[in-house]
Structures are given as structure tokens and as C-alpha cells.
Amino acid sequence: MNKIENLLNIDVSSVDPSVEADRTLTVCNACRYCEGYCPVFKAITYRRVFDNPDLDYLANLCHQCGACYQACQYAPPHEFGIDVPKALSLLRAENYARYAWPQRAGKLFQNNPTWLSLITGLCLALLMYLSNASVSIDETTDSGNFYSIISHSVMVAFAGLTFACASIALVLGMRRYWQAITDKATPSFSLAALNKAVRAGLNLTHLSKHNQVGCPGDSEGPSPWKRYSHQLTLWGFLLCFVSTCTATAYHYLLGITAPYPYQSIPVLIGTLGGLMLLSGTSGFIYLKFNQRRAMQMGQLQLDLTLTTSLWLIALSGLLLLVLRETNAMPALLLVHLGFVFGFFITMPYSKMVHGLFRMLSLILFYAETEDAVGDPAGSE
Amino acid sequence: MTLTKSVQQKADIIVVGAGHAGLCAAITAAESGAAVLLLEVSPKAMRGGNSRHTRNLRVAHQAPTATLDGAYSEAEYLQDLLTVTSGNTNQALASIMITESEALLTWLGAHGVTFQKAISGSLNLEKTNAFFLGGGKALLNSLYHRAEALGVDIRYETEVLQLKLCDDRFKALSCDHRGQRTYIPADAVILTSGGFQANEDWMRSIWGKAADNFLIRGTPYNKGLPLKDMIRHKARLTGDAKQCHAVAIDARAPKYDGGIVSRLDCVSYGIVVNNKALRFYDEGEDYWPKRYAIWGRLVAQQPEQIAFAILDSKTVGLYMPSVYPPIVANDIKTLAGLLDIDPFALQATINHFNHSTCSGEFQAKTLDGLATQNIEPRKSNWALPLDTPPYIAFPLKPGITFTYLGLEVNSTANAIGQSGKPFPNIFAAGEIMAGNILGQGYCAGTGMTIGGVFGRIAGREAAACL
Ligand SMILES: Cc1cc2nc3c(=O)[nH]c(=O)nc-3n(C[C@H](O)[C@H](O)[C@H](O)COP(=O)(O)OP(=O)(O)OC[C@H]3O[C@@H](n4cnc5c(N)ncnc54)[C@H](O)[C@@H]3O)c2cc1C
Ligand code: SF4
Ligand code: SF4
Numbered sequence: 001m002n003k004i005e006n007l008l009n010i011d012v013s014s015v016d017p018s019v020e021a022d023r024t025l026t027v028c029n030a031c032r033y034c035e036g037y038c039p040v041f042k043a044i045t046y047r048r049v050f051d052n053p054d055l056d057y058l059a060n061l062c063h064q065c066g067a068c069y070q071a072c073q074y075a076p077p078h079e080f081g082i083d084v085p086k087a088l089s090l091l092r093a094e095n096y097a098r099y100a101w102p103q104r105a106g107k108l109f110q111n112n113p114t115w116l117s118l119i120t121g122l123c124l125a126l127l128m129y130l131s132n133a134s135v136s137i138d139e140t141t142d143s144g145n146f147y148s149i150i151s152h153s154v155m156v157a158f159a160g161l162t163f164a165c166a167s168i169a170l171v172l173g174m175r176r177y178w179q180a181i182t183d184k185a186t187p188s189f190s191l192a193a194l195n196k197a198v199r200a201g202l203n204l205t206h207l208s209k210h211n212q213v214g215c216p217g218d219s220e221g222p223s224p225w226k227r228y229s230h231q232l233t234l235w236g237f238l239l240c241f242v243s244t245c246t247a248t249a250y251h252y253l254l255g256i257t258a259p260y261p262y263q264s265i266p267v268l269i270g271t272l273g274g275l276m277l278l279s280g281t282s283g284f285i286y287l288k289f290n291q292r293r294a295m296q297m298g299q300l301q302l303d304l305t306l307t308t309s310l311w312l313i314a315l316s317g318l319l320l321l322v323l324r325e326t327n328a329m330p331a332l333l334l335v336h337l338g339f340v341f342g343f344f345i346t347m348p349y350s351k352m353v354h355g356l357f358r359m360l361s362l363i364l365f366y367a368e369t370e371d372a373v374g375d376p377a378g379s380e
Numbered sequence: 381m382t383l384t385k386s387v388q389q390k391a392d393i394i395v396v397g398a399g400h401a402g403l404c405a406a407i408t409a410a411e412s413g414a415a416v417l418l419l420e421v422s423p424k425a426m427r428g429g430n431s432r433h434t435r436n437l438r439v440a441h442q443a444p445t446a447t448l449d450g451a452y453s454e455a456e457y458l459q460d461l462l463t464v465t466s467g468n469t470n471q472a473l474a475s476i477m478i479t480e481s482e483a484l485l486t487w488l489g490a491h492g493v494t495f496q497k498a499i500s501g502s503l504n505l506e507k508t509n510a511f512f513l514g515g516g517k518a519l520l521n522s523l524y525h526r527a528e529a530l531g532v533d534i535r536y537e538t539e540v541l542q543l544k545l546c547d548d549r550f551k552a553l554s555c556d557h558r559g560q561r562t563y564i565p566a567d568a569v570i571l572t573s574g575g576f577q578a579n580e581d582w583m584r585s586i587w588g589k590a591a592d593n594f595l596i597r598g599t600p601y602n603k604g605l606p607l608k609d610m611i612r613h614k615a616r617l618t619g620d621a622k623q624c625h626a627v628a629i630d631a632r633a634p635k636y637d638g639g640i641v642s643r644l645d646c647v648s649y650g651i652v653v654n655n656k657a658l659r660f661y662d663e664g665e666d667y668w669p670k671r672y673a674i675w676g677r678l679v680a681q682q683p684e685q686i687a688f689a690i691l692d693s694k695t696v697g698l699y700m701p702s703v704y705p706p707i708v709a710n711d712i713k714t715l716a717g718l719l720d721i722d723p724f725a726l727q728a729t730i731n732h733f734n735h736s737t738c739s740g741e742f743q744a745k746t747l748d749g750l751a752t753q754n755i756e757p758r759k760s761n762w763a764l765p766l767d768t769p770p771y772i773a774f775p776l777k778p779g780i781t782f783t784y785l786g787l788e789v790n791s792t793a794n795a796i797g798q799s800g801k802p803f804p805n806i807f808a809a810g811e812i813m814a815g816n817i818l819g820q821g822y823c824a825g826t827g828m829t830i831g832g833v834f835g836r837i838a839g840r841e842a843a844a845c846l
Contacts, residue, residue, distance in 0.1 A: 030641040030703040033435050033515030036496035045500050048697075070521060071514030073432050073639055077425050 017091040021055045024087040027080055034068040038206045039365045040084070041068070046368065056099075057181040059091040060354075060361040063207040064297070065226075090298040095357065099180070100349050101172035109349035113305040117346055121309070124345075125338025128158060144259040144324035149333050152257075158337070162344040169348035170356065178360050187367035197362035201355070204230060226287060232280030233310065234355075239273025240317070259324065271321060277314035281307045299351065306351040313339050388564040391417035391533070393842045394553060396540045396606050397573035399429030400516070401810025401831030401838075403523040405570045407491065408839025410530040414846060417564065418532050419555055421539040422601045426637075427520070429574050430598035430782060430811065430827075433639040434516035435499070436509040437832065438825030439481045447495040449506045454478045457508075461823050468819025470618070476791055477817060477826075480833040485510055488832065492522035501700065503669050509825040516828075542609050543569065543806070548797060550805045568805040568842040571795070572835060575783035575811045576604025577624065578636065583780075586621045593685035595629060597779045600636035607812055610787055615803070616796045619784035619815025625822045626676025629779035631686060632704045644774050646699040647675065648762050649744070650691035651733055652776065654682040657716070657725035659733065664761035667747070673822055680778040687776045688719050690730070692766045698744045707773040715771045734765035782827070784815040793838040805845050807838035 025044055028034065035041045040061045047054060064085045069075055074082035093110070100106025109116050131154045147155075200206065207227045247266040250256045260267050284307040288300070297303075316336035323329055347353070395406045398420035406418045420427055440457045441448055457478045462469060489495065494513040498506045505511075512519040527534065537558055544552045544563070552565040576582045578600045583591035611617065633642030648668045652675075653659055661678050665671055679687045709715035712730055716723035736755035742748055742764055752763045787795045787808045794802035795813075810831035817830055 027641055027703050030643075030700065031515075031639070032499050032501060033512075033518075033640070035499040036511075036513045048700075067514065067518075071518035073515060073517045073637075074641075078637060079634055 017087070017094045018052055018055050021059060021087045021091045022050050024082055024084055025050050025055070025058060027074060027082055028068075028084065031074075033073070034071055034084075037067050037071075038063065038065070039362070039369075040088070042369065043365055053180040053183055055091060056095050056177070057361050057364060059088040059095060060357040061365055062088040062092075063204065063358070064089055065207045086297055092354065092357070093299045093302060095177070096302070096349070096351070096353050099173050099177040099357075100353075101169050101176060105169075106173075106349045109346060110302070113302050113350065117305050117309050117342060117350070120345055121335075121339040121342035123338075124158065124162075124341045125334040128154060128337060129334055144329065146258060146324075146329075146333055149330045150337065155337070158341050162341040166344045166347045170353070173348055173353065174356050174360065177357060181361065181364055185364065185368060187364065188370065189363070189367045190370060193366035193370055194363060196366040197359065200366075201359045201362050225283060229280045229283030229287065232276045233284065233307075234280075236273045236276025236278075236280055236314070237310065239269050240277060240314075241273075243267075243270030243273055262321075267321065270317070274314045274318045274321075277310055278318065281311040281314065285311065302351040309339060309343055313343060388562050390565045390567075391415050392566065392846055393417070393568045393570065393839075394419060394564060394566040395570045395572060395839075396553070397421075397429060397571070397810075397812075398427055398524075398534060399572060399574060399810060399831065400431035400434070400520065400523070400828055401812075401835035402429075402570070402572035403520065403527055404832050404835030405572055405807070405809055405839035405842070406532045407523065407527050407530060408836045409570070409843045410527065410532050410839075412840065412843035414843045416532045417566065418527065418534045419538045419540055420534065420536050422536065422599065424536045426599070426601075427524070427536065428517060428599075429602060431520055431831070432515075432517040433598050433637075434512070434519075434828050435640070436502070436505065436511040436825045437481070437484070437828035438509050438823065439485050439829065440478050441482050441485075445485070445510075447497050447510050448508075452508050457481075460508075461817070461826065464821035464823045465817075465819050466821065468821075470816045472791060473789070473816050476837075477830055477833045480836070481829050484829065484832045484836065487836065488519070488523075491526045493519045494522075503667075505824065540573065540606055543606070543613065545613055545803075545806075548801065548803050550803065567846050568807065570793075570807040570809065570835075570838045570842055571606045571610070571787070571812055572808070572810045572831070572838075573604070573606045573812055574599070574602035575624070575786070575814075576607060577602060577780045577783045579603035579605075582608070587680070590680060590685050593777060594626075594680070595631075595633050595638060595642075595777050595779045596636045597627075597629065597633075597638055597642070597781050598636075602782070602811070604783075604812075607786065610795060610806075613803075614798045616788040616798050616800070617785060617815075618788040618813070619786055619819060621783075621785045623784040623815070623820050625673060625781035625784075625818075626680065626778050627672045627781065628675035628679050628687070628776040630702050630704050631775035631777040633777075633779065638779070641703040642779065643672070644689065644699075644702050644776065646691055646695075646702075646774060647672075647689050647776075649695040649698055649764070650689050650766065650772075651730070651759070652687050652689050653721070653726065653729055654687050655684055655721050657721050657729050659729060659757060660687075662757050662760055664751070664759045664763060666761075675776070676778040676780070679776050685778055688721070689774045689776060690715070690726075690766060691772045692764075692768045693770055693772065694764060694768045695744070696772070702774060704774070707775070708770050710769045710771070712766075712771055715773055719773055719775070730766050733759075734767060737763050737765045781822075782811050782814070784818055784820070786811070786813045786815040789813045789816055789834070791837075792841045793834050794841070805842070807842050809834035809838045 029044045040058055043058055043061060066085055068084045072082050074080040097106035097110040128150050132150050204227050243266045316332055320332045320336050323332060392414040393409050393416050395402045395416060395418045398418050402418060406416045410416045440452050440454045442451050444450055458474060461474055495510045496513040499511055538555050540553055540555045542554045543550060550569045552563050554561060554563050578596050582604060629642040630644055645668055648664050651659055652663050679685060707718050709718055712727050713723035716726040736752040738753055740750045742750050747761050750761060750763050752759045789795055789808050790802055793807045793809055795806045795808050796802050814830050
């Protein structure tokens, strides 16, 4: 009978997120008014009871657009207190730690995301500085040459190591998640399903369809600005990554070494990416502090840590470009690289993983919808 | 705090109650250029009356639309309506509602409401009912948004108490905002304040003590004060005080606002007993969607207005789990203990029922004709013996959707006086006048169509009489 008592308004923060997600989706499955909004509501019609990997899968399908919350007849102050995006958001945050590899690192990061990111970034900057102790940062630099501050080999070593660690941890974590959510289901995976999932994921289709009301100043309504910020951040981040890859190719394949001129391809792509990243993350930070709902969503610290570190990386990168011929360059370079490499090391435990969790859930969703027939919900 | 003075500045039109009917009226009147004041008793967070719990409306259409299959002619619609009401319908008003229903769909779409195809589990409504994406609250959010943009002055936590009339003309009304009484004059008033199902005293005066055990599926704010006041002003009434839409729902649902999730779909696959452990009606008379509305009344007639659906494990999975978990036990006597009914009586009822079942093919989705023999009441379909533990029970109580007693109106939505003369500047729409069309019975999706169609008519006519 405890589910009945749970139907009464409870302090969600004190409850196991799986229990709250189960209670919430059980109400939704009896109601189904939100069926047309997003995959979460379609996926629940294939199920009658929800247990753990299923709930994790459903939680990661949610894009937190807020449409179902605005529409919910049982939203607080109704005694059922249904808040789907919040319940699923809390469970997702827990998932990021639970499926992380190694799990202990995930839990540790989740408890102190801001401090750990800051400390990792600063430590790496210090380490790089120490490994190049021969060079003094007070020394006037030679026309923007970064390697006079940190030697190329040190930079490559740090980049390679942090990137390799991040990749291994990410792959192992994602494998753990995928195995869990596909444990019971054996949907037939088709190329078509994969295609749909990737498109929906990259377009953020489910963040855009029903949330065209409202604007950043609107403290309640869902707004398209979240999607705009997200796309700027995502594509800005990827452009920065592409810029780094091009620079690597310049170095090793073409034998052209940095510093690259302002009109060179790596700098152009990097500048565009940096500007997009900066505006996207600024948008996110603005929304967080201006939407009452956004402050209550349960991933506040994880979100803010990610957006501020990306914001810092973008800002320091752009400043570095502008000020690379001044005295500020050495300090900026150390901070920028420290945060970039710190970002990589903490990536498998940070909010960055949400994209991968969501993509895997979308793949399963489209595979499952190709096969499944919804379960008719009775009458009326 | 806006209502500080005891007399407020005059509005052109006051709309009483901001559910679907009220919003349709307010928006239409504002679009005709009137200054509209919309008064709503609930706080903003719980606005929208019963309309917030709805999910679809019934629409006549000549050809398939984006969200409706096939065609549903006006004649078919009228026939479906007359069948459920046994002819207890003002046909002139019903025809207006039906003819205007498709235009209503277009109008709602133009005012920001998004529709979707019938949601899974809503049986056989693909052709007749357009579903609101996100349900009634999403529909209302769009309409509120539009009303605000049009400059409609919406006041929450403001309860309308009495109307002041002079020679059958509306002059002003009195209302209460957080303990502060105010008179507001206006040139016309539109009453869209719903039924009176949430008025415990009124319900008790009709049903006696039984009313205390009724659950109200929708808003706690529909207490019918404007309706009551119009009775004082000698308005002509329609519908019987006892008529209402009442269904059997899970007894564990909250007293108010439980909405759709407390419904139960399992009844036809088992038996239903009262708290004396006795059966009282044919559980398999017809498909459940066609029968759930009579079960509200049936349960209301049982001692303490409670009943229990009893099933065994053979039929698990054939019905949707309710939002409340089943009560489960491995033998009948333990189950009876959990339900607080006499174990020997329950065992006897089930033994007797099991003996009356016959062999035959059970088919969950059709009227399988698997009936009992030599038992009163009989069970006409799906009569399987209850013999496979664990046994499962769900408690049932009457859930009142809305009452039908209301104001008689004419084709321009004017309320009518006992003399037969319309009140020239008093209009009514929605639940408060649904009884004109729904004299008894119910046809899914007509509540919202009545509110929308007559809300728009009232808004238009009120603006025209300024
Ligand atoms: C659970 C449930 C599901 C339903 N599903 C459907 C469906 O799918 N389709 C359908 O067509 N119908 C459905 N109905 C019926 C439908 O809700 C009603 O027919 C319809 O909403 C009536 O609209 P209305 O605007 O007249 O009343 P309401 O929406 O109830 O609005 C009345 C408003 O008046 C306010 N009010 C009351 N008294 C005062 C006062 N004195 N002063 C100020 N304000 C006052 C109330 O607070 C309320 O906001 C359902 C009903 C319930 C309970
Ligand atoms: S979010 Fe609310 S309205 Fe939507 S399906 Fe769930 S319970 Fe129903
Ligand atoms: S918040 Fe948006 S994406 Fe998440 S469950 Fe609700 S409608 Fe779906």
C-alpha cells in the first residue's frame, strides 16, 4: 500500500530518485494525456510496471523541455505533486554517478562537482607550469609562441593522457548503461532506427516541438531559448574540437607549427566555435538564474559546473587569441589549458555524459517503437 | 490586492468562472471589443475548474481532419446523443452545439490549442473525439495566454456571491476576494461557473448522508453559488437535481480533483460485492466503457456507498493497472480481512458464483456470451470462476463528474425566467447549462463541446447587447 501513501505530496529531495520516478510514471501511465509530447510518454505505454534499468532508460529519454509539467493537472500544489521533468532529472543525475566508470569517481564528482573541476583545472595548470619550470612566465614572450611557455611535448603528453583517460572511462561507463537498459529488451536494431535516433538527438527534436511559448524573460513558460543555447554550446564545442584536430594535422602532416595566423583555418574555426560556445553557455547561465523552474530542477550544481567551465574555457581561449602577443599570454595559456585538460579528465563524471546517455536511450527507443505495439489503457 | 474599494469600476462584461466555457466567452467578447472582467474563485495554480481534467471534445466533421479519422455526420452525432439521454435533450440547442462543433475545433486551433489523435487506450474515439495535446490544462494554458494578450482582466481567488438584478436586468454582482467584499457593476454577465457537485450541503440535501461518501472527480470549487442565486431570481431550471455523471472509481482516490487516474477497468472480468459481501448487478452486461457510468449510481445505492471488485489471477494483464495497487491475498478469507468484510459471507458468495459459471470460450475483447446460470443477478459475459489465487481486489466508490441541474437557456445562451422571458443581459454556458442537452446519461466529449460552443455564443451575444 505504500504507493498510495506516496501519492500524497512528499518532499521529493528526500526520496530515492528511482522510487519517485516510479511513482510519477505510474500516475502518467494511468493518465497518458501527455502522450503526444515526447518519447517518454510513448515508451511508458509499452510497460505496466517500471523497474530500475527501465526507469533509467525513461529518465534519459527526457529532454527536460517542461511541456508536460506545464500541462500536468497533477502538478504541485495538487496533492499528487507530479513533476515529470524534475523526477526524471533527479534520476538522471543519480545515473551519471551510478553508471560511471569507476563508479567511485562518479560518486565523488557528483558530491563536489564545482570544487573538483576547479581544483583539477588549477592542479593541471600548476603541473604544466612545473614541468616547464625552466621557462619563466614573466619573460617577455616571443610573438605569441605558446611553446615558449609549455613545450610542445609536454602539451601533447597532457592532452594525450587526459583524452585517453576520458575516452576509456566514457566507453566503459556507456557500455555499462547500454547493457543495463537492453538487459530485458531484445529489440531489433535497424539502420533506420539508428538514423532516427541520431537525427532526433542532434536536432534536439524533443526539446523544440512544443515549447514555443515564452522567452528568456518569462519565468514560467518553457522557451525555445534553451534549445538555441544548447545548440550553440554543442556545435561551438564541436567546432573547437575540430579546430584542435586541424591544428594537429597542420603540425604533424603539413609540418606547419603554431602560432597560426588569424586568417588560418584552425584559428577561424576555433574563433567561431569559441564565440558560439561563449554565447551558448552565457545563455544557459542566464536562463538558470532567470527561470524560477530551472533553479529547482535538481541538477543545478552539475549544470552550473559544466556551463561555467565551458564558459571559462571559451573565454580564456578567445582572450588568448586576442592577447597572445602581450604579457598576459603565459598566465592565460596555463589557465586555458589547465581547464581544457581538467575538463577532459572530469568529463566521464560531469554533466557532459548526458548527451551520450540520451543518445543510447533514443537508439533503444526507436528500435523499440519499430517493434512494439502500445498497450491499450482500458476505457473511457 | 486590487479590490480595495467596496465598489469597483464598471466593466462591460463580467464572466463568472474561468474554465473552458468562461475562457471561450471572455475571449470572444474581448475580440468583439468589450472590456471583460473574468472572475475565478480558485487560486491561479489550480485554475481551470473541471476543464483542467478533460482530454477531448466531440466534433461532427464531413471528412477526415488532421486528428480525426473518417467522417462523423451531424445526424450520427445527434443520434448518439439521443441514445444516451433517452431523448432527454433540447433538440434545438443540441443541433446548434453539433453544427457549431467543427467551427469550434478550428477556432480553438486558431487560439493556440494543439490537438492530437486519440491517445492509446481510449477505445473507439478516433472518429468522434479530438484530443488536446497535453490534456485540458494545456488547452486552458493556451486560452489563458490568449485572453491575457487581449487584455481580459483575470482576477483569481475571487468568489462571486450574488447577482443584483433590476427588472430582470443584471446590474452588478457581489464578490469576495480574500475576505474583502466588493460590488462590481457591468452591462452584462456570463455565468460559466460549472455545476454544484462540490457543494457538500447542496449534495446532502439531495442525496442525504450518502453524499458524504461521494468522491468529486474534478475541482473543489464548483459549488454552484451563481446557479443558486439565479434560482433565487426565479430562473427556469432544466434537468433533475439527482441527475449527474457518476462513475465507479477507485475508493482510495482523493475527495477532490483525483481526475482521470482513479478510474478502474477491471470490473467486467470479475465480480463486484458490497460490504455485506453480496453481488448486486450484472458485471458483464456490456463493454465496460459503455457501463462504467451506471456503476457510479449502483455503488451509490450500496450501504456506505462502497463496493469491491474481486478478481483472480487468470485475468491479470487484461486491464490497465490502476494508479493504486491491487489488494492481493492468497485466499478469499484473507482477502476479506483486508477489505474488512465478512470472510464467510464472501467465501459463500464466491462459491455460489463459481457454481453458476459454465464452460465455454472466454474472449476478453468481445462480448463472449460466457454467462452464468441460475444466479441472481446473473453475469452475462466473461463469467469465469474465481478459483486461481492470488485473489485481487479493488475498492470502488461513486465518483461524481458533474451535476446536470442547471439554467435553461435559449439559442442565444440567455438564461430564461420562470415566465419564459429571457433575462436580456444574463448568459450561461458550460456545465451550468449542460442539462439542456444532457438531461441524463453522457456521451464522451460533449461537456467540452457544450462549453466551447455556448461560451462563444454567450461572448458574442453579450458583446452585442452592450
Ligand atoms: C475527470 C474528468 C474528466 C473529464 N473529461 C472530459 C472530456 O474528456 N471531455 C469532455 O468533453 N468533458 C470531460 N469532462 C467534463 C468537463 O470537465 C466539463 O463538462 C467542462 O469542463 C465544463 O466546463 P465549464 O467551463 O462549464 O466548467 P469548469 O471548467 O468546471 O469551470 C467552472 C469554473 O468556475 C469557477 N467558479 C465556480 N463557482 C464560482 C464562483 N462562485 N465565483 C467565481 N468562480 C467560480 C470554478 O472555479 C471553475 O474554474 C470531464 C470531467 C472530469 C471531472
Ligand atoms: S505529466 Fe501529468 S498530465 Fe501528463 S501524463 Fe503525466 S500525470 Fe498526466
Ligand atoms: S519534460 Fe519534455 S521531454 Fe521531458 S518528459 Fe516532459 S515532455 Fe517529455
